Amino acid sequence: MLSNADIQTLSGQADAAAARRDLPAAAAMLAELAAYDPGDAVTWKKLAAIHRALGRSEDAMIAIGHALAIEPRDPLSLLLKAGLIEAKGDDAEEPYRAALSLIDEPDAAPPALRARLEHARRYCDTAHRSRTVRLSGIAASEIDRLGCTREECARIDAFVLGIADAVSPVLPMLSRHAYHDSATFAGLVAVARGHAALTVEYLRLLADDAMAAVPYVDHPTDVPLDQWVDLNRSRQWSAAHLWRGGGIVRGNADRCPATVEAFAALPTPVIGGRSPNLMFSILAPHTHIPPHVGVTNVRLVVHIPLIIPEDCSLTVGGERRGWMLGEAIVFDDTIEHEAVNDSDDTRVVLIGDLWHPDLSARERTVLHALMA
Known part of the structure; x- marks a missing residue:
């Protein structure tokens, strides 16, 4: 069993190994710490970052999943998860948007974090534009084919805006009763x-x-x-x-x-x-x-x-x-x-x-x- 002093020593050694770019050693020590105390989100985040630097994307995703299970609203963990998803070529908009929503003053963030947040914003903006163009084209084609009325077009346009903005479309034009x-x-x-x-x-x-x-x-x-x-x-x-x-x-x-x-x-x-x-x-x-x-x-x-x-x-x-x-x-x-x-x-x-x-x-x- 590790004592508090042992934990502090091992944590310091892991940080030192990471600083001198001995990433395999850092990963091994962080994995030992995580196994001893699986409720420490900081250790899991560090381990995820090391795995990512080593090119172990699957291990990194597992580690950041553990961190988010402990702190599901941590923006740094969400950004790391989004980056891993993006690197695979999959859709990372949801975790990027979640991270952005959790930063109250992005301009006051440290420079390294500001750069990651700016990347997240650009990613989400690009996804929004692409989705808007795609959905608007589908709607216009269907409206023209079906001969929709002005009132129908207004409701369809509102629906397009709702899903293009990645929110659930609640249309006030529809009668609303409990x-x-x-x-x-x-x-x-x-x-x-x-x-x-x-x-x-x-x-x-x-x-x-x-x-x-x-x-x-x-x-x-x-x-x-x-x-x-x-x-x-x-x-x-x-x-x-x-x-x-x-x-x-x-x-x-x-x-x-x-x-x-x-x-x-x-x-x-x-x-x-x-x-x-x-x-x-x-x-x-x-x-x-x-x-x-x-x-x-x-x-x-x-x-x-x-x-x-x-x-x-x-x-x-x-x-x-x-x-x-x-x-x-x-x-x-x-x-x-x-x-x-x-x-x-x-x-x-x-x-x-x-x-x-x-x-x-x-x-x-x-x-x-x-x-x-």
Whole structure:
């Protein structure tokens, strides 16, 4: 076991080895320190930098991942991660943007850091211009082909600006309500009234395959978890996915044909890599899904209640409602929302997504092309 004096000595020797460019020796000593104290983010950052200098990009990425798991909002670690990603030729915009957002006064930063921040800005600006040109071209082509109206063009242009700026596009031109009338969506009332058949398929699915449901929240450890700390990779909130991010989950969906068919008749967005989404959402007893918001209001979220104990509720925009069998709930998840199961039993709802009813068929076609 290393004493505090041993740790200080080894750390100093590692720094000295790095200073004289004996990088293999520095890496070996830093690796020893990291193994002894894996919670020291500074050691992991130093080790990542040494691995990068030695050309060991995979080892550097592993080390910086450990550093970010400890300090997910450290701008220096984010810059190093972004640089490693960029060097591989992959898209590094997200970590560069995250690092830039965390520096309050970039002009006051040390010269070496200022240079890295300026590189990050140039990288993000270039990505933004390229994305804007590409998306604007797609939108213009689709608008011309479909003959969109002036109002449709305005909404499409606003959507292009939102995704070009690398933010989630929330369109104020669409009607914004915490809850929407389920009768607005053709066929939805009938689906909700047919909940018994959907519940049978859910129960059969979990009886046949207990692992059909997985933790709904599954974030990497090197990103800020904030409100998801308690639920990350937890079965307190799990989901049995039938469609996920635009792809059918074959094993689960095959066992639930009536459920899949019921949603196939609804106005569900079909967007490569994004939608449809359809899942049984399973909330364990005495579990709280904390307040959070979704990505865009061009699609809404629908809940079909299946197994609803007492003391369960959904709150959207401060308005609390309970689920009732036979009645669908449709809401705008870009408005802050949360859910709670205060009972001693499991709550199950079927969750899917629907196009916002204000969007015309032409607009949906263009948005499909843009998001794909």
